[in-house]
Every structure is written in structure tokens, then in C-alpha cells.
Amino acid sequence: MGKQEKLSMNDPEKLAAAGKALSSELRIRILKLLENCSYNVNEIAEKLSIPASSAAMHVKVLEEAGLIETELKAAVRGSMKVCRKTVSGLYISLETRRQEKAEQISMPIGNFVDYHVEPTCGIVSEEGHIDIEDEPAVFYNPRRTEAKLIWLGDGYLEYRFPNAALKKNNLKALEISAEVCSEDHEYNMERKSDITLWINELEAGTWRSPSDFGGRKGKLNPSWWPGQNTQYGILKTWRVDEKGSYLDYQKVSDLTLESYGFEKNEYISIRIGISPDAEEKGGMNLFGNCFGDYEQDIVMKLIFE
Numbered sequence: 001m002g003k004q005e006k007l008s009m010n011d012p013e014k015l016a017a018a019g020k021a022l023s024s025e026l027r028i029r030i031l032k033l034l035e036n037c038s039y040n041v042n043e044i045a046e047k048l049s050i051p052a053s054s055a056a057m058h059v060k061v062l063e064e065a066g067l068i069e070t071e072l073k074a075a076v077r078g079s080m081k082v083c084r085k086t087v088s089g090l091y092i093s094l095e096t097r098r099q100e101k102a103e104q105i106s107m108p109i110g111n112f113v114d115y116h117v118e119p120t121c122g123i124v125s126e127e128g129h130i131d132i133e134d135e136p137a138v139f140y141n142p143r144r145t146e147a148k149l150i151w152l153g154d155g156y157l158e159y160r161f162p163n164a165a166l167k168k169n170n171l172k173a174l175e176i177s178a179e180v181c182s183e184d185h186e187y188n189m190e191r192k193s194d195i196t197l198w199i200n201e202l203e204a205g206t207w208r209s210p211s212d213f214g215g216r217k218g219k220l221n222p223s224w225w226p227g228q229n230t231q232y233g234i235l236k237t238w239r240v241d242e243k244g245s246y247l248d249y250q251k252v253s254d255l256t257l258e259s260y261g262f263e264k265n266e267y268i269s270i271r272i273g274i275s276p277d278a279e280e281k282g283g284m285n286l287f288g289n290c291f292g293d294y295e296q297d298i299v300m301k302l303i304f305e
Contacts, residue, residue, distance in 0.1 A: 003086070003087060003088065003234060003235050003236070003237075003248065004087070004088060004089045004090075004091060004237070004248035004249050004250070005018075005066065005087045005089070005090050005091070006091045006093070006249055007090060007091065007092045007093070008092070008093040008094075008095070009093070009094055009095065014065075014066070015092070017064055017065040017066070018065045018066075018067065018090060018092075020061060020065065021061050021062050021064075021065035021067055022065075024058065024061075026048065026050070026054075026058055027058050027061060027062055029048060030044060030048070030055075030058055030059065030062060030068075030083075031062065031067065031068070031085055033047060033048070034068060034083060034084055034085040035085065038082050038083060038084040038216075039082070039083060040073075040075075040080040040081060040082045040083065041055050041056050041059055041080070041081050041083065042055075042080065044059065044083065056081075059081070059083055062083075063083075066086070066087065067085065067086065067087050068083050068084060068085050068086060068087075069083070069084060069086050070082065070083050070084075071084075071216075089248070091249045101169070101303070101304045101305075102301055102302060102303045102304065103165050103301070103302045103304075104299060104300070104301050104302075105161055105162070105299070105300045105301075105302070106296065106297050106298070106299050107159050107161060107270075107297055107298040107299070107300065108145065108147070108288065108297050109147050109148070109149075109150055109157075109286050109287070109288040109297050109298060110123070110144045110145040110146055110147030110148075110150070110288070111145055111159060112139075112144075112157040112158055112159055113158055113159065113160050114157075114158040114271075115139050115155065115156065115157050115158065116136075116155040116156055116273075117136045117139055117152040117153075117154070117155040117156075117157075118136065118152065118153050118154040118155055119134040119135075119136070119153050120133070120134055120151065120152075120153045120183060120184070120185055120283065121133070121134055121135075121136055121139075121151060121152045121153060121155075122134065122138075122150075122151055123138065123139065123141070123144055123147045123149070123150050124147070124148060124149045124225075124291075125143070125146040125147060125148055126146075126148050126222055126290045127222075128224065130143045130144060130146065130147065131143070147288060148287075148288035148289065148290040148291050149230075149285065149286070149287055149288060149291040149292075150285070150286045150288075151183045151230065151283065151284065151285045151286070152183065152273070152274075152283055152284055153183060153283040154273075154274050154281055154283060155273050155274060156198075156271050156272060156273025156274065157271070157272055157273060157286065158269060158270070158271040159269075159270045159271075159272075159298060160267040160268070160269055160270070161267060161268040161270060161300050162266075162267060162268075163262060163263070163265070163266065163267060163268050165302055165304075166262055166263050166302070167263070169302075169304040169305070170304060170305040171257055171262060171302060171303070171304060171305075172241065172242070172303045172304055172305045173239060173240065173241040173242075173257070173303040174199075174239070174240045174241075174257070174260075174262070174268075174300065174301070174302055174303070175237055175238065175239045175240075175299075175300070175301040175303070176197060176199070176204075176237070176238045176239075176270060176298065176299070176300055176301075177235060177236065177237045177238075177296070177298075177299045177301075178197075178235070178236060178272065178286060178287075178297075178298045178299070179232075179233040179234065179235045179236075179286075179287040179292045179293065179294045179296070180195050180207075180209065180233045180234065180236060180272070180284055180285060180286055180287070181193075181209050181211060181212055181213050181230065181232070181233035181234060181284075181285050182195075182209040182210075182211060182212040182282040182283055182284065182285070183212055183230065183282065183283025183284055183285050184212045184230075184282070184283065186214070186228045186229060186230075187211075187212050187213060187214025187215065187228065187229060187230050187231060188211070188212045188214075189211045189212070189213070189214070189215065190211065191209075191211055191212040191282045191283075192208060192209060192210060192211075192280040192282050193208070193209045193212075193274065193278075193280050193281065193282025193283055193284060194206050194207070194208050194209075194274065194275065194278040194279055194280045194281070194282075195207050195208075195209055195236075195272065195273070195274065195284050196272070196273065196274065196275045196278070197238045197270065197271070197272050198269075198270070198271040198272075199238075199240065199260050199268065199269070199270060200260045200261055200262070200265070200268065200269050201269065201271070202255060202259065202260055203253075203275070204238045204240060204245050204247075204252075204253075204255070205238050205245055205246070205247035205252040205253070206247075206252075206275065206278070207236050207247055207248075208280060209233075209234070209282065209284075212230050212282070212283075212285065213230065213231055213232050213233060213234075214227075214228070214229070214230055214231045214232075215231070216231060216232075217231055218231040218232035218287075218291060218292045218293055219232070219292070219293045220289070220290055220291055220292055220293065220294075220295060221290075221291055221292070222290065222291075225291070230285045231292070232287070232292045232293045233285055233286075233287050233292050233293070235293075235294045235296075236248060237249070240255070240256065240257055240260060241256070241257060242256055242257055242258075243256065244256060268300070270298070270300070272284070272286065272298075286298075
């Protein structure tokens with residue numbers, strides 16, 4: 001489980017590192033081993049019948065390529081390096097492109113302008129809970145703008161991004177990225193949920209989250225956040241260009257830039273949540289820049305010609 005990584009000739013160092021990592025059959029076996037579980041270096045060596053020193057070397061190459069990540073955890077004697085896979089797919093472009101002109105806008109997750117939520121639901125800041133849990137009315141609390149983690153059992157959150165830059169530039173593509181996962185009362189690795197992103201009220205793509213992730217602490221989570229609660233999500237990217245709409249760079253519909261009518265309003269509406277028609281209604285956790293694994297809020301990237 002993890003994100004889709006886009007590689008291109010514009011970043012030859014990163015492309016070469018990924019190529020090196022995947023050039024070894026043994027390293028590919030390590031990636032396969034880490035598909036659904038995390039293992040420490042000694043466990044990897046034991047399962048693949050190789051010396052621990054060899055396992056450590058191969059893990060280092062995979063980590064340098066950004067295909068896995070490691071975390072030091074306390075062991076009976078000293079510490080051990082636990083490994084997990086972070087990338088579920090690679091998209092490689094061998095075209096050399098000009099440096100793109102782009103504008104990036106970060107939207108704090110508490111700055112929603114409309115919502116509908118059903119329990120379980122709640123909002124927390126970096127310091128603690130904002131009002132009581134499982135009461136939808138608290139989403140009107142003025143302190144909601146301090147939110148760093150929001151969860152809901154059903155419903156949506158809507159945000160409005162400025163589109164002033166579109167009046168001076170020709171839009172080539174638009175991307176939205178956010179860290180999300182399913183929602184249960186406590187973390188639940190078996191909890192599935194269909195999480196949808198709408199752009200200007202049109203569905204841009206639905207991702208089936210496999211879990212309400214936990215079992216380890218989110219990299220950015222404050223110390224007071226309980227271990228039995230949701231800990232982290234997966235960073236997802238929705239993209240629209242002149243050819244269609246994409247989720248993690250895989251095409252999901254034929255809706256193009258023109259379909260969304262970006263220049264018709266004074267803002268771009270982004271709604272994220274659970275569709276009324278969803279097959280798996282497993283709720284949603286939306287992470288801000290102080291929770292989860294990724295130090296960002298909702299990010300819109302406008303790419304111009």
C-alpha cells in the first residue's frame with residue numbers, strides 16, 4: 001500500500017536511483033515481501049535466506065530510491081530497523097519537458113465552507129480536541145480553522161480555492177493532493193471506504209481506501225494522540241488535463257479541463273467525502289500538516305502553458 005510515484009527525465013538522479021533499486025531480483029523479492037507487512041532487517045534476511053548484512057545493503061538501496069521507508073524501534077538489545085513499502089506503483093516518462101510554470105495553493109483542512117457529516121465525527125487541532133466528538137454541530141465551531149485532523153462516518157467537506165491566476169494564464173493541468181483514509185471508532189486495518197473528490201460538483205475520481213490505518217504512530221502525530229486511534233493515511237493525487245481525469249496518474253474518466261468550467265466562477269470548488277452511491281461507506285479521515293505521515297494540508301497545483 002502506498003502512493004503512485006511519477007518519475008521523469010527531468011529528475012535523472014531520482015530516475016536512476018529507482019532503476020538501480022529495481023535492477024536486482026533480490027530487491028524485487030524484498031518489495032514483494034513488504035507488500036502487506038512490515039519486517040525488520042533480520043526478518044527479511046531470514047525469510048529470504050540471505051545474510052543480515054546483505055539484507056541491510058539491499059534495504060539501503062530501496063530506501064535511497066524512496067520505494068520503502070525504515071523506522072528504528074527498540075529491541076531486546078539496542079534497536080532494530082523496521083521496513084515498510086511506501087510506493088504502490090511507478091509512472092515513468094522518458095520525455096524531456098520544459099520546466100513547467102505552476103502555482104501551488106495550500107488549503108488548511110479546517111477552512112471548509114460547507115459540510116455534511118454523520119458520526120463518528122470530530123475535529124482536533126495540534127493541541128487537542130475542538131469541542132466534543134460525534135456531534136455534527138461542532139463543525140460550525142469558529143475554532144474549526146485550527147483543525148489538523150478531521151474525521152467523519154459519512155458525508156463531505158467542501159473547500160473553495162481562488163482561481164485568479166486563470167485570468168492571466170492558460171491552464172494546462174490541475175492537481176489536488178490530500179492524505180486520507182477510512183474511518184472507524186478506533187483504527188481498523190480491515191475498514192474499507194470509497195472516498196470521492198468532486199471538482200466544481202463533477203466527480204473527479206473515487207479511491208477505495210483499504211484501511212483506517214493504525215498499528216504504528218503517524219510520523220507527525222503529537223505525543224498526546226492515543227495509540228488506538230487512526231494514525232496515518234495515504235497521499236492521493238487527483239489530476240485533470242486536456243485528455244481526461246486521473247487518480248494517481250491512472251485515467252478514471254474522460255472529463256477534461258473544459259468539462260469542469262474553471263473560469264466560470266470566482267473560485268474552484270473542491271469537495272471530498274463519501275458519495276451517496278458509494279459501495280463501501282467506511283467514512284473518511286482527512287489529515288492536516290501536523291498529523292499523519294505527510295506534512296501538508298490539501299494542496300492544489302495549477303500548471304500553466
